[in-house]
Amino acid sequence: MTSDTSVPASASTISDVAPEIAPIVLDLEGNASTEATPEAPAEGLQERDLQVRLKSEGGKLLLMLPPEMETEAENPASSLTWSEVLQQLKQRLNAGERLWLADTSVHLIARDRLLDGRQLQAIADALTDAQLRLTRVYTSRRQTAVAAATTGYSVEQQSSIAQLNPSGESAQAMEEPLYLQTTLRSGGDVRHDGTVIILGDLNPGSSVVATGDILIWGRLRGTAHAGAKGNAQCLIMALQMEPNQIRIADFVARAPENPPAQHYPEVAYVAPQGTIRIARALEFSRAQAVGDRK
Amino acid sequence: MSRVIVVTSGKGGVGKTTTTANLGMALAKRGRKVIVIDADFGLRNLDLLLGLENRVVYTAVDVLAGQCRLEQALVKDKRYPTLMLLPAAQNRTKDAVKPDQMKQLVNALTKAFNYVLVDCPAGIEMGFQNAIVAAKEALIVTTPEIAAVRDADRVIGLLEANNIKQVRLIINRLRPAMVQANDMMSVADVQEILAIPLIGVVPDDERVIVSTNKGEPLVLSEIPSLAGTAFDNIARRLEGETVEFMDLSVPNDGLLTRLRKMFSTKLF
Numbered sequence: 300m301t302s303d304t305s306v307p308a309s310a311s312t313i314s315d316v317a318p319e320i321a322p323i324v325l326d327l328e329g330n331a332s333t334e335a336t337p338e339a340p341a342e343g344l345q346e347r348d349l350q351v352r353l354k355s356e357g358g359k360l361l362l363m364l365p366p367e368m369e370t371e372a373e374n375p376a377s378s379l380t381w382s383e384v385l386q387q388l389k390q391r392l393n394a395g396e397r398l399w400l401a402d403t404s405v406h407l408i409a410r411d412r413l414l415d416g417r418q419l420q421a422i423a424d425a426l427t428d429a430q431l432r433l434t435r436v437y438t439s440r441r442q443t444a445v446a447a448a449t450t451g452y453s454v455e456q457q458s459s460i461a462q463l464n465p466s467g468e469s470a471q472a473m474e475e476p477l478y479l480q481t482t483l484r485s486g487g488d489v490r491h492d493g494t495v496i497i498l499g500d501l502n503p504g505s506s507v508v509a510t511g512d513i514l515i516w517g518r519l520r521g522t523a524h525a526g527a528k529g530n531a532q533c534l535i536m537a538l539q540m541e542p543n544q545i546r547i548a549d550f551v552a553r554a555p556e557n558p559p560a561q562h563y564p565e566v567a568y569v570a571p572q573g574t575i576r577i578a579r580a581l582e583f584s585r586a587q588a589v590g591d592r593k
Numbered sequence: 594m595s596r597v598i599v600v601t602s603g604k605g606g607v608g609k610t611t612t613t614a615n616l617g618m619a620l621a622k623r624g625r626k627v628i629v630i631d632a633d634f635g636l637r638n639l640d641l642l643l644g645l646e647n648r649v650v651y652t653a654v655d656v657l658a659g660q661c662r663l664e665q666a667l668v669k670d671k672r673y674p675t676l677m678l679l680p681a682a683q684n685r686t687k688d689a690v691k692p693d694q695m696k697q698l699v700n701a702l703t704k705a706f707n708y709v710l711v712d713c714p715a716g717i718e719m720g721f722q723n724a725i726v727a728a729k730e731a732l733i734v735t736t737p738e739i740a741a742v743r744d745a746d747r748v749i750g751l752l753e754a755n756n757i758k759q760v761r762l763i764i765n766r767l768r769p770a771m772v773q774a775n776d777m778m779s780v781a782d783v784q785e786i787l788a789i790p791l792i793g794v795v796p797d798d799e800r801v802i803v804s805t806n807k808g809e810p811l812v813l814s815e816i817p818s819l820a821g822t823a824f825d826n827i828a829r830r831l832e833g834e835t836v837e838f839m840d841l842s843v844p845n846d847g848l849l850t851r852l853r854k855m856f857s858t859k860l861f
Binding site for chain 1 (some may be wrong): 726739751753756788
């Protein structure tokens with residue numbers, strides 16, 4: 300029997316006192332568990348959460364910019380500003396540098412984002428720094444198309460938003476996993492509709508939101524939210540689990556007040572009784588092999 | 594070839610300006626031509642710390658507005674003439690200057706100086722963007738507190754995204770006795786989070802306050818101080834020398850510390 304099933308009596312008492320966020324409670328074996336909190340934010344990933352994405356397809360890279368939220372244009376908090384987009388692009392390029400062959404051509408999918416010649420040049424420069432080459436621009440805005448053509452890229456103007464943004468509201472398969480080799484520092488924010496794999500540390504103040512699993516090959520000291528669209532089967536794994544807060548689907552847990560003296564690779568999952576538990580990676584996979592989970 | 598170094602931290606009050614003033618002075622003492630730029634438009638302090646307030650005639654904004662030539666705005670230090678200050682305007686705000694203009698300004702200065710030190714304002718908004726735009730290197734100043742370290746971490750991330758790769762760490766206002774009692778983050782604790790090379794550790798020292806108020810950077814002081822020596826060492830490391838880190842562990846008898854305290858209270 301695995302050691303992660305015994306819940307100490309104190310677990311429920313603590314969560315009664317502070318029902319908003321329950322702490323992860325260490326049990327006798329050094330594993331942790333927590334009470335569920337129904338109020339946990341499970342809004343999932345919405346269109347406004349879209350980030351700069353790089354996706355390889357048929358020997359070229361697609362660079363997708365987040366859309367501009369025209370309906371809320373007067374509210375700067377609702378969509379990314381140009382400088383934030385550019386910064387995100389640079390960070391993503393740094394984090395995946397060695398995954399692309401030099402001189403790969405890049406197709407920019409600008410959607411409805413308005414780009415002038417200078418901004419296009421900034422994107423092209425950032426790509427050149429990563430030894431990539433901007434060749435083609437897809438856009439639904441006439442001004443962007445004109446700017447791109449003037450700068451000398453081949454342009455494809457598509458009028459229909461739906462055509463550019465095929466991800467409808469219907470249930471869909473997740474995106475391919477996002478792989479990043481980077482240290483995510485305070486303020487760093489990764490959102491992805493799929494599984495996220497990070498080779499590096501998550502520093503305090505950073506956050507990762509994924510609709511799939513989250514794998515951290517390093518220290519997890521920020522906030523991680525797996526299964527953000529509500530899949531409680533999702534997992535969070537880290538070589539060293541010291542999170543501020545972890546969320547799986549709509550369950551929330553915070554770190555225990557007294558961190559364990561020693562760290563092992565650990566896995567966080569939602570136990571059948573509706574609590575987030577943490578188990579050592581070795582024991583977790585063994586337990587899974589005998590079908591103990593679920 | 595001149596080096597453009599921005600001194601930044603994210604959080605305010607950790608000692609960016611003090612560090613800039615002391616490093617500028619220490620480098621000038623070693624015969625380098627140094628220009629310190631106050632990029633904190635609207636809240637300028639660097640001229641005070643250098644004791645040059647009453648010599649400021651024109652500011653960077655006047656230069657950009659075309660009201661004077663760049664050379665006219667530069668203030669020569671009264672002690673070491675190889676140290677110059679480009680003061681910030683006090684009557685404008687950070688939005689008065691654009692990154693492009695700042696870059697132009699710094700590039701115009703690189704020809705005449707060995708070092709261009711830019712004193713960055715706190716925060717990560719326009720003032721920060723202005724200060725880092727022309728820099729090739731950065732010195733991150735932090736104190737051993739979680740808030741300062743968290744902000745420093747954020748700033749390091751932003752610098753990386755802006756292609757400033759040479760980033761080094763100064764831990765300021767360390768109190769060895771508190772570290773020993775486990776009441777303060779140690780150098781190792783800070784480094785564990787920030788994971789960038791360390792270029793200096795400056796102990797907390799009351800005399801820094803005195804020197805700030807007098808407008809005389811500590812590195813000029815006749816009486817050697819730990820903080821002053823620490824800044825001197827950072828300047829030497831910037832120059833490429835290998836300098837051992839000072840032993841800041843607390844002496845067992847505490848006699849030296851007590852003597853120094855008595856001495857400094859009598860003086861001031």
